[in-house]
Amino acid sequence: MNTEMLYALRDPAGVPSHPIVFLVLGVITFALHMAAVQVMLGAGVLTLRGAFSAERYWRRLAATMLTTAKIAVSVAIVVGVAPLLFVQVVYDPFWYTSNVLSAWWVIGFILLLIAGYISMYVFYWKNHDIEADGGRGGIWMVASLALLLSVGFIVHSLTNQMLFPESWMSWYAPNGVVQPDGKSLHYWNLPRFGFFIALSIPVVGAWIFAYRRYLQASDQPDAAYLAWLAPLAQKLMLIGGVVSLVFGAVWMATLPEKMAWFAISPWSFIALLALLATVATPLLLKGRLDQGYWGYAIFGVGAVALIVVGAMREVLRYVTLVGAHGYDALDYRVNMDWFSNVMFFSTFLVLGGVTLGYLIAVAWQAGQTKGIYTPSPTLNRLGSLSVGLLVVWTVVYFAVGFFVWAR
Ligand code: HEM
Structure with a gap:
């Protein structure tokens, strides 16, 4: 697949904002998705480890982790859509080809995801009080995790197949015989997949530090449970x-030849430093973990590290496609659409900021309150504002749609 062909696969309409905007938003939302x-x-995994344990603290943790996992699936899906939108805008020749080559799996992805989410709920319905009953x-839960992992594996494969235009023809027509059924996944790199999945262990450790900090402010915190959680995290x-x-x-050591430059580049070291800094944070904070908001800081540092890792992963993709295939995502024709830009950023920052700010403030303050929690009038106003903004957003969205349609 030569460079002209790759450029010919681009959307002739161009992109509605500078491509760098899509790359940056892609990295940030990918990091959120990963988190x-x-x-x-x-x-x-902690739910499984704890639910069947004879130790009460493990079972208590399992009950909380099950609630966390349930919510995290929906967050992962919602913030998975965002990088999907950005990647298909600036890398459309690659992303769509990869998807078409494995179309069967692209559709299967949704079914597996639904089955994985339902399995988690079945486990939840079967377990009303894990702490008391086990x-x-x-x-x-095992089935749920396996299905969700297979979903991740499909995305991993799609995201990697796009990096090998030189292999597309042989995947599409092995030995010259066209196989248009899309039933195969053609490329994966297990160490790379393992890296992103293994990061779940330190990330959930950072999460437990934050959970512990949250419990500290609750009504009559259980000091023994908090003391048990710290070394586990x-x-x-x-x-x-x-x-x-x-x-x-291992991922770096097994990078294909055209990407091998990345392993010894400053970029991979920056990612390494960001990860080491996260792991070192609780060791450096020590006693301060129980003071102020420091208990939350570890997850914050981890989130920044994930953005750094996401940015380095993007460098790997961008440079590989420019260097080995002459495709520069940054020279996409810009067909500036100011309305879309204003609409997108105001949705992201104003609507998202106010609504998320309200939800986080309520959840956090509820955990700080002893007895029944009643939100302050200011917070209630913020809640009303987020509903009002949502109504305004919906009206503007449809009004513009009808206006454009009627013209
Ligand atoms: C719930 C189970 C899921 C798991 C375990 C999972 C896991 C992963 C992993 C490991 C990657 C990195 C792949 C790599 O770079 O090698 C990834 C990337 C990605 N995921 Fe997910 N994912 C899940 C669900 C979803 C869903 C539901 C969506 C979309 C609605 C989604 C969208 C994406 C996108 C678009 C990327 C790649 C972005 C890019 O290449 O820039 N994921 N996911």
Whole structure:
């Protein structure tokens, strides 16, 4: 597949904003997606580990982690759509070809996701009080995790197939015989997949530090439970950090020839430093973890590290496609659409900011309150504002749609 062909596959309409906007938003939303996926997987595994344990604290943790995993699946799906939109805008020749080559799996992805989510709920329905009764029907949670992992594996494969235009023809027509059924996944890199999945262990460790901090402010915190959680979170971060780095190192060592430059580039070292900084944060904070908001800081540092890892992953893709295939995502024709830009950023920043700000403030303050929590009048106004903004947004969205349609 030569460079002209790749450019010919681009959308002739161009893109509605500068391509750098899509790349940056792609990286940020990919990091958010990864954070949710990793919390989901980490919490899911801890649910299994704890639900069947004879120790009450493990069962208590399992009950919380099941609730966390349930919510994290929906967050992972919602914030998975965002990088999907950005990647298909600036890398459409690659993304769509990869999808068409494995079309059967692209559709299967949705069915597996639905089955995985339902399995998690079946486990939830079977277990009303894990702390008191212990777990039942663990097979459902195992099935859920396996299905969700297979979903991740499909995306991993699609995202990697796009990097090999030189192989597309042989995948589409092996030995010259066209196979248009889309039933095969053609490329994967297990160390790379393992790296992103193994990061679930330190990420859920950081999550437990935050959970612990949240419990500290609750009505009559259980000091013994909090003391039990700290070394567990620490262990998850340290062991998980090492496991992830091993996968990362094997990924770097097994990069295909055209990407091998990345392994010894400053970019991979920046990602390494960001991950090491996250793992070191609880060790540096020590006693301060129980003071102020420091308990939340580890997850914050981890989120920044995931953005750094996401940015480095994007460097790998961008440079590979420019260097080996002459495709520069940044020279996409810009067909500036100001309305879309204003609509998108105001939705993202104003509507998203106000609504998420309200939800986070309510959840956080509820955890700080002893007894029944009543939100302050200011917070209530923020809640009303977020509903009002949503109504305005919906009206503007449809009004513009009808206006354009009627013209
Ligand atoms: C719930 C189970 C899921 C898991 C375990 C999972 C896992 C992953 C992993 C490991 C990657 C990185 C692949 C790599 O770079 O090698 C990834 C990327 C991605 N995921 Fe997910 N994912 C899940 C669900 C979803 C869903 C539901 C969507 C979309 C609605 C989605 C959209 C994406 C996109 C678009 C990328 C790649 C973005 C890019 O290449 O820039 N994922 N996911």
